[in-house]
Amino acid sequence: MAPETHADLSFLSRLGVKGVHIPGTSTGRHSLDPATGPTDPATLRSTTPVDGSLIATVSSTNRAQYDEVVERAQEAFRIWREVPAPRRGEIVRQIGDELRAHKEDLGRLVAYEMGKIVEEGKGEVQEMIDICDFAVGQSRMLYGKTMPSERPEHRLYEQWHPLGPVGVITAFNFPVAVWAWNAMIAAVCGDVVIWKPSEKTPLCAVAVQRIVARVLERNDLPEGIFSVIQGGREVGEFLSTDDRIPLVSATGSIRMGREVGRTVAGRLGRTLLELGGNNAIIVSDRADLDLAVRAIVFGAAGTAGQRCTTTRRLIVHEAVFDELKERLIRAYSGLRIGSPLDPETLVGPLVDAEAANAMQAALADLREAGGEVLFGGEVLEGDGYEGGNYVRPAICLAENHYPIVQEETFAPILYLMKYTELDEAIALQNGVRQGLSSSIFTNDVREAEAFLSAQGSDCGIANVNIGTSGAEIGGAFGGEKETGGGRESGSDSWKAYMRRQTNTINWGRTLPLAQGIEFDV
Ligand code: NAD
Numbered sequence: 001m002a003p004e005t006h007a008d009l010s011f012l013s014r015l016g017v018k019g020v021h022i023p024g025t026s027t028g029r030h031s032l033d034p035a036t037g038p039t040d041p042a043t044l045r046s047t048t049p050v051d052g053s054l055i056a057t058v059s060s061t062n063r064a065q066y067d068e069v070v071e072r073a074q075e076a077f078r079i080w081r082e083v084p085a086p087r088r089g090e091i092v093r094q095i096g097d098e099l100r101a102h103k104e105d106l107g108r109l110v111a112y113e114m115g116k117i118v119e120e121g122k123g124e125v126q127e128m129i130d131i132c133d134f135a136v137g138q139s140r141m142l143y144g145k146t147m148p149s150e151r152p153e154h155r156l157y158e159q160w161h162p163l164g165p166v167g168v169i170t171a172f173n174f175p176v177a178v179w180a181w182n183a184m185i186a187a188v189c190g191d192v193v194i195w196k197p198s199e200k201t202p203l204c205a206v207a208v209q210r211i212v213a214r215v216l217e218r219n220d221l222p223e224g225i226f227s228v229i230q231g232g233r234e235v236g237e238f239l240s241t242d243d244r245i246p247l248v249s250a251t252g253s254i255r256m257g258r259e260v261g262r263t264v265a266g267r268l269g270r271t272l273l274e275l276g277g278n279n280a281i282i283v284s285d286r287a288d289l290d291l292a293v294r295a296i297v298f299g300a301a302g303t304a305g306q307r308c309t310t311t312r313r314l315i316v317h318e319a320v321f322d323e324l325k326e327r328l329i330r331a332y333s334g335l336r337i338g339s340p341l342d343p344e345t346l347v348g349p350l351v352d353a354e355a356a357n358a359m360q361a362a363l364a365d366l367r368e369a370g371g372e373v374l375f376g377g378e379v380l381e382g383d384g385y386e387g388g389n390y391v392r393p394a395i396c397l398a399e400n401h402y403p404i405v406q407e408e409t410f411a412p413i414l415y416l417m418k419y420t421e422l423d424e425a426i427a428l429q430n431g432v433r434q435g436l437s438s439s440i441f442t443n444d445v446r447e448a449e450a451f452l453s454a455q456g457s458d459c460g461i462a463n464v465n466i467g468t469s470g471a472e473i474g475g476a477f478g479g480e481k482e483t484g485g486g487r488e489s490g491s492d493s494w495k496a497y498m499r500r501q502t503n504t505i506n507w508g509r510t511l512p513l514a515q516g517i518e519f520d521v
Contacts, residue, residue, distance in 0.1 A: 007050075007341040009112070011105040015207040017056055022206055024061035024230040025069055044230060046203045049115035049349040050339050052387030058202040060231035066238045069227045073165040073192045074244065076224030081162045081190040083221075088188050089139025094215045095184070096132030099125060102211055106176065106204075111340040113201050114175050115348045116303045118341055128180035130473045131489060138494055139188035153508025160498040162190030163270075167239035169250040169260065172351055173306045173410075175201035176208055178274070181473070181489045182249045182497075183226060189497040191247075192225045196239060198252075199232040200351055236260070243267045247497065250274070251308075254408075254434070254482045261484070272496050273484025274477070276408040277436030279459070279468040280313035280429045282451065284422070285320050287441035288465070289327065295441070295467035296414070297331045301393040302469065304347050305412030306355075308483075309437040309461070309469035313398075313405065313415045315425045321418050328395055328414075329375045337380060337390055349388040350411060356389040359411035363394060365404040366415075372397040377413070400428045408434060422447055430458045436479030437471075439463035460487070 012018035021043075042060040047053060061069070080088070099106070107122030116124075142160050149156040168182045175197060183193045197205035209228045216223055229235055233256075239245050240263040249272040250260045257275040264271045281299065283292050299311030316324050340348030350356050356379050363377050377394035393412035398405050405415050419425040429438055438459040440451040448464045450456055460479035461471060471477050476491035478484070487493045513519060 007339060011108040012055065012112070014105050015102070015109055016210060017109065017203045017207055020056050022056060022058045022202070024059040025065045025228070042231070044199050044202050044232075046113060046201070048112050049351050050112060050341065050388055055113065056203055058206070058230050061229040061235050061238075063238065066229055066235070069194060069224075069229055070165060070242065070244055072222070072224035073194055073227055074224075076222040077162070077164055077192045079222055080187075080192055080225050083190075085139045085142055085188060085190065088190065089136040091215060091219055091221065092132050092139065092184050092187055093136045094219070095212055096129050096136070098211045098215055099129050099132065102207075103129070106207055106211075108341065109207055110175055110204055111348070113203050114172060115340055115351055116173075116306070117345050117348050118343065120303060121340070124174060124177040127177040127473055128184075131177075131180045131184045134473055134490055135184040135188045138185065142189065142494065142498070144500075149504065150514065151506070151512045153506065153510075154512075155505045155507065156503070158500055158502045160189070160495070160500055163246045163497060163499055164191060165245055166191045166193050166497060167196065167242075167245045167248040168193055169196045169236045169239065169248065169252065169256075170198060171252040171308075172198035172200035173303065173308070174251070175204035178251050178488075179205070179208065181477070182272075185489070185494050186497040187225065189494055191497055192227075194227045194229060194239065194245070196229050196231070196236050199230070202230050205230070237263070240264050241267070243269065246270060247272065249486070249488070249496075254484075257482075257484050270496075272486040272488065274308070274486050274488060275479075275482060275484040276434055277308045277310070277468075277479060277483055278312050278406070278408050278432040278434040279309055279437040280315055281311050281438075281468060282419075282422075282425045282429055282440040282442075283314065283316045283320060283324060284440065284442035284444065284447055285317040286444040286447065287320065288443060289320065289324060291465055292324070292441040293327050293331055295439075295465075296328060297335070299467035299469045300414040301332065301335055301347055301412045304350055304391070305393065306351065306410055307469050309471065310412075311414065311468045312408065313400070313417065313429075313432075315417055315419055315428050317425075318418045318420055321416075325374070325395070325416060332375055332393055332395060335393065337392060339388075347393060347412070349390045351389070353389055355411055356391055358409055359391055359394075359413065362404050362407075362409040362411065362413060363396070366396055366398060366402065366413075369399070369402040369404060371399070371402060371405075371415070374416075400431050406432055422450060426451065426456055433482045434479065435459045435481035436483040437461040437463070437468040439466060439468050441465055
């Protein structure tokens, strides 16, 4: 089916991002210039992957503007850290309410600027709302421990303090939710946030910033609590090289994570890295194949394969291999590919031509290594697909050791491989450099528990009878090995945004030393 080209785009005007040139240091209160076109090389062009048309232009943040943003953030931090944490939670609650009011429009903007289907775009905004709710509760639970002191008349405890301005660098594929995972938790912790969104999705950040700025203004709080800087890698480097930024949370490719990790470690700052995955599902001969097929298709073809948790490898027991393969091909044949704004669509376009080319190159590498494309893989042209980067999700036969299978190709390619014994399947699942998400489909409790045990999956996320993608915000999210080791969102991830202070108070009249040391003067 051809993409729908005459969709209702009124959400752009309601969010104030249509046909405008937007300055690169967005505060949410700036005036908009009429679109003048990309005359300045430092101008980002926001185009839609639906048909490649220009939505708006945004200027990159330059060094002087960046320094102003950091100074404003530092000033805001001095105020914000004094606001009691539950009151900070109240501000986050109001942000959640604003997001509820804008869920439909913001979800559509995510779909239009990034290319995921509207249903998933709205799901992303729902994730922001969920993390706001979570953070409101967390604002009353920034618990420190009290320990018994070994000395009489002493109290020993720890408390948590905010860090300062936190840099948040985000990827194109979750243009709003990843900011919220970081920013809402950081905010209740008392930090202020400087956001560098992907250069491919600058308008989503502008729209979020406007929503947040209204809440800050209404509560008479400084706008420097949440700032946005725009641009590519160079602007991200402003944050990673700046020792005024104690923590840089960076989501993106492993290449980016290595660079940011090395730079921030060089100044002994902290990083929270959320990088690429190479996620597998094991399907046992004791699996419910109906469940498995649905989870695999959503995990592998959903978001056009552009999730960090996308299912990229399928490790199938030899007894069910042929049946599962046939069922997947049948399911893939019925996938409706088209405009993400069309409610009938299940698979939208890839973000840009570079992504479509990378997919074609990966399939060529696969064939060269001895693999086979069983279904799909082609770029869709004509029939109204002009200007977009629409591809048919691919199902392939592959071996785990092929170099291309060892890499994350950010496109819908599913590699099928066979196993005989569970140990072998787990070794294949773990036999890649990345360690984000994994799952097993089985109705056998022994297999499930073996997969979840210390000898089982080595990933940050390990599921049973659920696919690899679509995590809830309540758990800590992140992965091991080259995925970077960071944990964000729920559980006790808040600790990453604070500094721990251990306090010992002597309320007695003597000065006993620890370990019973005598030192009389
Ligand atoms: P990318 O690495 O190209 O860019 C990510 C962000 O990093 C962008 O904002 C970019 O401008 C910035 N950047 C790039 N190089 C930088 C540098 N040297 N210093 C500072 N900033 C730099 O990634 P992408 O194509 O936008 O996103 C796709 C990748 O993100 C995939 O690998 C995907 O798996 C990963 N991802 C991971 C998670 C996770 O939670 N683990 C979530 C979403 C996406």
